[in-house]
Amino acid sequence: MHKSSAPQAADFKTPRRRCIHPINNDTWESIAQREMPDSPLDDAIAQLQSWNLHVFARRVIDDSTGEMGNPILPSDLLFLEPPLVREA
Numbered sequence: 001m002h003k004s005s006a007p008q009a010a011d012f013k014t015p016r017r018r019c020i021h022p023i024n025n026d027t028w029e030s031i032a033q034r035e036m037p038d039s040p041l042d043d044a045i046a047q048l049q050s051w052n053l054h055v056f057a058r059r060v061i062d063d064s065t066g067e068m069g070n071p072i073l074p075s076d077l078l079f080l081e082p083p084l085v086r087e088a
Contacts, residue, residue, distance in 0.1 A: 018080040022072045028056075031072070035080050051079040 022031060032044035039047070049056040055076050062069045072078070 015084045015086075017082075017084055019077050020080060022074055022076055022078060024074050026072050026074075028072070031078065047082075048078065048080070051082055052076075 020031075020035065028045045028048055029041065032039070032041055032048055036044035036047070055072060055078065056070055058070050059068050060071055061067070062071075
């Protein structure tokens with residue numbers, strides 16, 4: 001049987017971004033403090049929000065206050081680092 005010298009799919013590792021599922025009642029601040037303790041809090045929150053626009057841009061009316069908010073749900077997937085650069 002002929003053995004191909006071409007790389008197989010199993011030979012490649014797909015880089016993955018670090019991510020988490022939030023804990024119940026997490027906020028941008030609590031996640032930043034827990035996951036990015038070495039960064040200034042305001043900078044860490046801004047980075048998290050920019051890497052997670054799919055959560056940050058979600059607007060929901062809070063039934064208890066009637067105000068708009070962007071809740072973080074335990075089912076959300078939050079990225080803890082920027083998108084990875086693919087090498088050509």
